Structure formats: C-alpha cells, structure tokens
C-alpha cells in the first residue's frame with residue numbers, strides 16, 4: 001500500500017457544519033479569512049456579471065461529438081453557430097453547492113463576492129521565461145497561442161482566468177492548452193512551478209462544460225454510483241487537495257462539480273460529496289481503487305484522464321494501482337478517452353510505460369526535460385552527517401539576519417526518513433527555530449495542520465520527507481534545504497522546485513556528504529544546465545568517480561535540449577529541421593511548422609518492454625533531432 005493511503009480514517013477531524021455560501025480561497029475577502037494565508041490584493045469585481053458562453057473561433061465539429069463507437073473523434077465540439085447556455089448569471093447572488101465540506105483549506109464564508117481577492121499572480125515574472133526552449137513532437141500538432149482569449153475556453157472559464165489574474169499563459173500553457181482543447185492525448189514535461197495545473201485543468205473544465213450541454217451531466221441521478229467524466233490522479237493527498245482547490249477556482253460559478261477523494265479522510269464524507277454530483281474527480285490512487293471496489297465510483301463515463309506527476313505515478317510504487325485504475329476497471333480505452341500526462345521530469349523508461357495509456361499523443365517539452373529552472377540559485381556544501389545540524393543552524397541564523405524582503409520567508413527542509421523529520425523538528429524547536437514536520441507516519445489531520453501552519457507563516461520552517469516534494473505550490477518558500485540529499489536526481493529537481501515558482505527566484509542549499517557521491521555526476525550536470533556555479537570539489541567527484549551519476553545521463557541523455565520523446569529516440573524518426581530564435585517570429589514559425597512533427601512513427605509505440613528496447617531508448621540522444629526553439633512569451 002502506498003504511504004499516501006496508510007493513515008486510518010478515524011484520525012480525520014469532524015466535518016464542520018455547512019454554511020450558506022462557498023467562496024474558493026483566492027476569491028475571498030482578506031478581512032473575512034482566518035489568520036492563515038498572506039494578504040492578497042483586492043480584485044476588481046466589475047467584470048463578474050454573468051457567464052454567457054460564447055465562442056472565439058469556429059470549427060466544423062459538433063459540440064460534444066461522441067468520441068466513442070465511430071473511432072477517435074478529434075476536436076471536441078466547437079461550433080461557431082452555437083452559443084453556450086448561461087450557467088450562473090449573477091455572481092453576487094450565487095450560492096455554490098459544490099462545497100467540499102471536509103477540506104479545511106476550503107472555507108465556507110458569508111462573502112457575497114463583492115470583494116474578491118486572489119493571489120499575487122499579476123506579479124509573475126514572465127521575463128524569467130524568455131528563451132525557454134520548447135519542443136513538440138507528434139502528428140498534426142495544434143499551434144500554440146499567445147493569449148488565453150485565442151483559445152475557445154468559454155466565457156465562464158475566461159472570467160475565472162481573469163479573477164485569478166492570469167494575464168497571459170505560461171509557456172507550457174501556450175502549447176498544452178490548444179493541444180488538449182483539440183482533444184489530443186498529451187505527454188507534457190515542463191519545469192516546476194511553470195503552471196502545469198492550469199494547463200490540464202482548463203481543457204478539462206472546458207470539455208466538461210461543452211459535454212454538459214449534450215448529456216445529462218454531473219454524473220449523478222442514476223444510482224449511488226458516481227460517474228465522473230474527468231479524473232485527475234495525483235500521488236499525494238496534499239497535492240490532490242491543492243489541485244481540487246485550484247480546479248474549483250477555475251470552475252467557479254460554471255456549475256462544474258469537482259470532488260476530491262484521498263486516503264486518511266473519512267470515506268463516508270467523500271461518498272456524500274460524490275452523491276451531490278461530480279464532473280471532475282480529483283483523487284489519489286489508493287482511495288479511488290477503494291471507492292471503485294465498493295461500487296461507489298464508475299469510470300465508465302470518463303472522457304478526460306489527467307495524471308499529474310505522471311512519472312511518479314508510473315514508477316514502481318504506484319504503477320500497479322494506476323494500471324488497475326486505467327486498464328482493469330471500466331474506463332474507456334485510449335482513443336475513446338483523452339489522456340494527459342504532466343510532470344517536470346519524464347525518464348525515458350517511464351515515457352515508454354506511459355505510452356500504454358496514450359493514443360497518437362503529442363509530446364511536449366518546455367525547458368529541458370527533468371531540468372531545474374535557473375530561477376533557483378543552487379548551492380551545494382560539503383557537510384558530513386555529524387556536522388549537519390550545526391551547519392543548518394548557521395545557515396538559518398544567517399538567513400534570519402538577511403531578513404528577506406520584508407516578508408516572512410519560509411524554509412523547507414528535506415530529510416530522508418520520517419524519524420529524521422521528527423527528530424529535526426524537535427531539535428530546531430528546542431533551539432529557538434519554530435519548525436513543524438510533515439511525513440507519511442503522521443495522521444492526515446496532523447499533516448494538514450503542519451502544512452497550514454507553514455503556509456500561513458505561523459511556523460516558518462517545515463521539515464519534510466518526500467511527501468512534500470512534488471507539486472505543492474506554497475507561496476513565499478524562499479529557501480529549500482536538502483539536509484539529506486535524495487538518491488534520485490529527479491527527486492532533487494522536484495524538491496528544489498518548491499521554491500523559484502511562477503517566475504520568482506529562490507534558493508536551494510544541499511548538504512552533500514560522502515553518502516551522496518553517487519549523485520555527484522547528475523547533480524553537476526543539472527547545475528550546469530541551470531547555469532549554476534558548480535563547486536570544484538563536486539566537479540572532481542563527478543569526474544573522478546565512476547558511480548554512474550544517479551542515472552541522469554542514463555535517463556535523459558546528454559545535457560542538451562531536444563529529442564527527448566522516446567518514440568523519436570527509439571524509432572529514429574525525424575522531427576524536422578526548423579528552429580526559431582526570434583520571439584516575434586515565434587508563433588508564426590511554430591504554426592507554419594506543424595508539419596515539423598514527423599515523429600509519430602509507430603515504431604515508437606510498439607516497443608516491447610525488453611532490455612534491448614529500453615537501452616536503445618535510453619541512449620537515443622545521439623540522434624540529431626531538431627527542435628523548435630521558442631524564445632520569449634510573446
């Protein structure tokens with residue numbers, strides 16, 4: 001059983017009583033929120049009058065045209081002549097019924113919506129993503145967009161994008177959203193903190209809304225069995241909760257019902273939430289299997305499947321559960337559902353596994369596969385185990401003295417073991433550093449409390465195992481410390497990715513000891529790719545010791561951008577010769593080059609899981625595949 005689902009349900013704290021009106025956290029008035037959370041900017045409410053769905057551009061297919069029976073139907077239902085029915089016309093008078101009553105983060109307030117707040121997304125540093133390389137391979141690739149309004153997402157979703165203060169799409173969104181809205185399967189790899197959640201949520205919400213006007217919708221009314229039309233799987237409870245919250249924010253006032261299901265919380269309450277209707281189910285694998293086996297959830301109506309942190313979901317820990325959910329239950333097969341896989345890291349062997357779940361998919365990389373962003377300043381210090389605590393204290397004192405930018409900076413410290421996390425939490429607290437630990441041996445309520453206390457700044461130091469390494473989007477984490485380095489470089493990438501998010505800068509410090517020598521080569525490679533200064537001693541370890549470098553080279557190839565699609569690597573398919581270096585030429589150039597994608601050679605799809613194919617795929621980087629290079633966001 002995965003650690004995510006090992007906590008007993010009895011630990012969950014009782015559900016709070018339902019109050020009348022639910023407002024997702026980002027839209028709440030600061031004055032009405034609790035002491036948790038940073039103050040947010042007030043949003044203008046003038047544009048929030050009703051949601052009348054319209055179309056930005058026309059197409060020939062019918063809305064919600066069936067994807068079943070008659071083979072794969074590409075391009076889900078856009079019609080220039082159809083107007084989408086209005087769902088919730090009056091923002092101020094709306095009372096949302098889609099309330100997840102058991103999730104502490106989602107408060108139910110009396111807010112009438114007149115003072116809506118959101119995170120400081122307008123402060124995103126888009127310039128930080130200039131010159132980010134983009135590669136897309138596959139057949140008939142829909143061109144990228146430069147603005148959200150170029151994509152036919154529907155008025156309700158567009159309103160919510162504005163409410164979130166998403167002024168323009170991030171690079172991964174520019175490419176992934178048009179691909180997904182066109183109904184294509186997608187394997188997408190983009191750096192931590194680059195907006196992947198919205199990249200899969202927007203197309204799903206948009207698709208659910210379109211289908212809703214064709215079908216009964218909301219997956220309820222038949223029986224106690226829930227029939228979601230979209231499933232988003234993620235590896236941890238906290239990440240599922242976060243995706244749920246984000247998705248609710250994006251679907252605000254559209255009537256799309258989103259339910260979260262995860263272990264460690266009372267299943268009965270989650271059943272109740274499902275009974276109220278569900279369009280999009282966000283779940284951890286263990287809890288979902290449980291629900292399916294109790295005949296409370298059917299996957300028979302799934303049209304959209306998204307795996308966040310897909311490489312983690314398909315590694316040894318989760319793969320059997322994922323295969324069970326995706327291949328052995330009643331979920332429609334690839335080609336009849338749309339499947340989207342997202343992560344910041346995608347080892348080739350996982351790509352190969354993942355292709356079982358996909359049909360004629362497009363592979364998208366934004367930034368180097370498995371790379372960290374150069375927004376994160378990476379420091380590696382040689383510290384023997386016995387000296388780590390005193391070194392940590394020096395570091396924390398120095399940072400405290402720095403008084404980072406007037407805001408209370410948060411520090412996330414990663415350790416190897418659960419016991420180690422508890423011990424370090426205790427030691428830090430005893431030494432005057434307010435710290436709290438999160439790991440898989442804590443009951444869910446404690447985990448949530450720890451995260452909340454950290455997010456709020458009440459406890460500015462979080463000591464964590466890898467439970468907190470993936471996906472969590474916590475504002476103001478200014479420093480990630482790898483007190484114990486992970487064994488796998490991908491885990492390092494995800495850990496340090498808790499800082500330096502959404503174009504902001506961050507600092508990551510690693511304590512490197514003798515035990516970490518096998519990681520040296522991979523670490524050096526990663527740091528060089530991210531334009532970081534590599535200490536001489538670390539380079540020497542990397543050069544002199546032949547420990548295999550933690551598998552980075554083996555898993556991703558040489559540290560250069562391009563040709564990471566394992567289909568290309570194995571099949572040797574050509575991905576065209578275009579490359580673009582000017583931002584002004586970018587969209588036209590990419591649009592014009594939709595033929596640049598001849599990488600859909602079936603050889604790549606039918607690779608048997610043999611050692612030979614594996615190793616060929618793993619060493620595919622000698623092929624000179626060309627890539628489309630996107631520079632700049634506009």
Ligand SMILES: Nc1ncnc2c1ncn2[C@@H]1O[C@H](COP(=O)(O)OP(=O)(O)OP(=O)(O)O)[C@@H](O)[C@H]1O
Nearest residue numbers: 121166168169170192193194195196197471473502
């Ligand atoms: N278009 C946008 N404009 C402004 N902010 C955005 C935009 N898209 C996403 N963000 C913000 O960027 C932050 C990071 O997004 P998100 O958590 O989706 O990243 P991610 O790529 O999934 O990261 P990870 O790999 O760690 O899971 C979030 O706070 C999100 O609200």
